[in-house]
Amino acid sequence: MKISADYDRCEGHGLCAEQAPAIFELDDDAELVHHFDGSDIPPEQLAAARAAVTACPVAALRELP
Amino acid sequence: MRRRHEVPVYRPDIYSPQAILDPYPHYAKLRELGPVVWLPRRKVYALPRYAECKAVLLDDKTFVSGDGVALNPVTNRLSRGTTLNSDGEDHAARRARVANRLTPRALRAMTDVVERQAAEIVDTALERCTVDGVEVAAALPMSVVPDLVGWPEEGREHLLRWGAATFDVLGPLNGQAIQAIPDGLGMMRFAHTVAKRRKVLPGSMGDDLLRAADAGELAHAECPALMIDYLAPSLDTTLSAIASALHLFATHPGQWQLLKDDPGLIPNAVNEVVRFESPLRAFSRKVARDTEIAGTALPAGARALVLYASANRDALKWDDPDTFDIRRNAAHQLGFGHGTHGCAGQGLARLETQAMLRALVARVDRIEPAGPPEWARNNIIHRLGRLPIELIPA
Ligand code: HEM
Ligand code: SF4
Numbered sequence: 001m002k003i004s005a006d007y008d009r010c011e012g013h014g015l016c017a018e019q020a021p022a023i024f025e026l027d028d029d030a031e032l033v034h035h036f037d038g039s040d041i042p043p044e045q046l047a048a049a050r051a052a053v054t055a056c057p058v059a060a061l062r063e064l065p
Numbered sequence: 066m067r068r069r070h071e072v073p074v075y076r077p078d079i080y081s082p083q084a085i086l087d088p089y090p091h092y093a094k095l096r097e098l099g100p101v102v103w104l105p106r107r108k109v110y111a112l113p114r115y116a117e118c119k120a121v122l123l124d125d126k127t128f129v130s131g132d133g134v135a136l137n138p139v140t141n142r143l144s145r146g147t148t149l150n151s152d153g154e155d156h157a158a159r160r161a162r163v164a165n166r167l168t169p170r171a172l173r174a175m176t177d178v179v180e181r182q183a184a185e186i187v188d189t190a191l192e193r194c195t196v197d198g199v200e201v202a203a204a205l206p207m208s209v210v211p212d213l214v215g216w217p218e219e220g221r222e223h224l225l226r227w228g229a230a231t232f233d234v235l236g237p238l239n240g241q242a243i244q245a246i247p248d249g250l251g252m253m254r255f256a257h258t259v260a261k262r263r264k265v266l267p268g269s270m271g272d273d274l275l276r277a278a279d280a281g282e283l284a285h286a287e288c289p290a291l292m293i294d295y296l297a298p299s300l301d302t303t304l305s306a307i308a309s310a311l312h313l314f315a316t317h318p319g320q321w322q323l324l325k326d327d328p329g330l331i332p333n334a335v336n337e338v339v340r341f342e343s344p345l346r347a348f349s350r351k352v353a354r355d356t357e358i359a360g361t362a363l364p365a366g367a368r369a370l371v372l373y374a375s376a377n378r379d380a381l382k383w384d385d386p387d388t389f390d391i392r393r394n395a396a397h398q399l400g401f402g403h404g405t406h407g408c409a410g411q412g413l414a415r416l417e418t419q420a421m422l423r424a425l426v427a428r429v430d431r432i433e434p435a436g437p438p439e440w441a442r443n444n445i446i447h448r449l450g451r452l453p454i455e456l457i458p459a
Pocket of ligand 1: 130134148149160163167294296298299300302339344345348373399400401405406407408410411414
């Protein structure tokens with residue numbers, strides 16, 4: 001499973017990083033850093049990743065098959 | 066598929082004066098009846114459960130905001146031009162304008178000031194024996210937001226009343242809404258004057274807007290509605306969250322102790338407060354084309370009522386939903402809405418509420434109830450009207 005991030009839509013609320021710190025991070029300028037952009041999410045991170053997708057308050061993250 | 070006559074019906078009025086003071090028993094009955102419930106008094110399909118609310122908020126092509134999110138046609142017409150009441154490109158453009166000053170990124174610069182103000186507010190409250198928690202809760206939003214928006218000093222004393230009225234008229238056209246109309250119009254008139262006479266504080270969001278209008282990026286006529294976008298939703302809502310936090314920690318001393326022992330729980334505690342006593346009960350959407358929700362047919366032109374407050378107590382989503390517990394993962398609560406129209410001010414609301422909790426945890430040993438709380442009456446906002454408490458210094 002991959003997760004796409006819509007960087008224009010992201011407002012930096014950081015809820016994704018709270019749910020899945022190994023995948024998402026906000027840098028010093030509060031810009032979203034997606035450590036697995038374009039690559040598969042490691043199996044042990046799937047649950048946290050899905051929690052991040054559904055927690056994003058502006059729906060900037062999407063689960064791709 | 067179920068058609069209207071087969072959809073469960075709930076006859077009591079969930080916007081009666083009694084029901085808006087104590088809505089949760091009604092929501093529980095609605096959730097029990099099903100995922101879609103027809104409210105004949107208000108002629109809307111209520112969505113009391115979590116899954117359907119979230120699905121509708123994510124499908125903003127079918128469930129549109131441009132024809133208004135209120136429960137009455139008058140307000141839906143009057144609120145055109147706001148971010149809340151728009152769709153597609155129009156919405157994206159307005160939101161970008163409103164949101165860029167409100168993102169956590171932009172708010173970072175304010176954090177220190179807000180934390181300092183929160184500390185002063187708590188210190189002042191500690192000098193008195195018993196306080197009204199609602200006044201304590203109002204202080205931070207009232208000192209932060211009008212400056213940020215650039216609202217002139219004059220007229221600030223009306224802001225809370227005007228803001229509450231602007232919400233009241235988003236409900237059905239009941240007595241509560243009708244009473245609020247003069248104050249709702251008062252806010253609009255004042256916003257027009259502020260924009261026309263350029264009374265905004267320099268360097269503020271309002272100032273940005275007027276400059277953008279000067280540069281031809283938007284019409285001057287759009288400015289008043291956009292200023293109301295900043296102001297109306299930012300006071301009562303945050304006040305509600307802070308006052309409910311005070312109330313909940315006063316009545317759940319074990320939870321307060323958890324917070325004292327581990328202030329790292331503060332961000333999630335804010336989510337849990339907003340889940341448990343959602344400041345904004347519900348908004349509606351218009352159904353743009355024939356569709357269905359959970360097997361129920363909804364015709365184009367119908368209205369669906371997204372009950373954020375009920376979704377946040379849905380046992381299909383939450384374990385033990387009627388228990389206030391800051392240790393549960395409450396990040397998925399819908400109290401700020403979700404998706405395209407998800408609250409543009411949630412960064413600021415979180416910043417203010419967290420700052421108050423941080424200041425309280427550092428200075429207060431216990432929060433004790435000092436009399437019965439009273440809830441305020443408003444069609445949209447669920448908040449305390451009076452909250453006698455005693456703050457015991459640490
Ligand atoms: C605890 C405090 C708050 C709560 C519970 C809250 C709740 C909400 C909710 C539920 C929505 C979604 C509306 C919809 O689905 O149609 C919303 C939208 C919005 N809120 Fe908040 N809000 C809060 C604080 C604020 C603050 C502080 C501001 C501004 C400074 C603000 C500005 C807005 C704006 C502009 C929108 C419209 C967004 C759009 O339509 O794209 N809110 N809020
Ligand atoms: S939760 Fe959404 S808006 Fe917030 S930082 Fe993550 S992707 Fe961006």
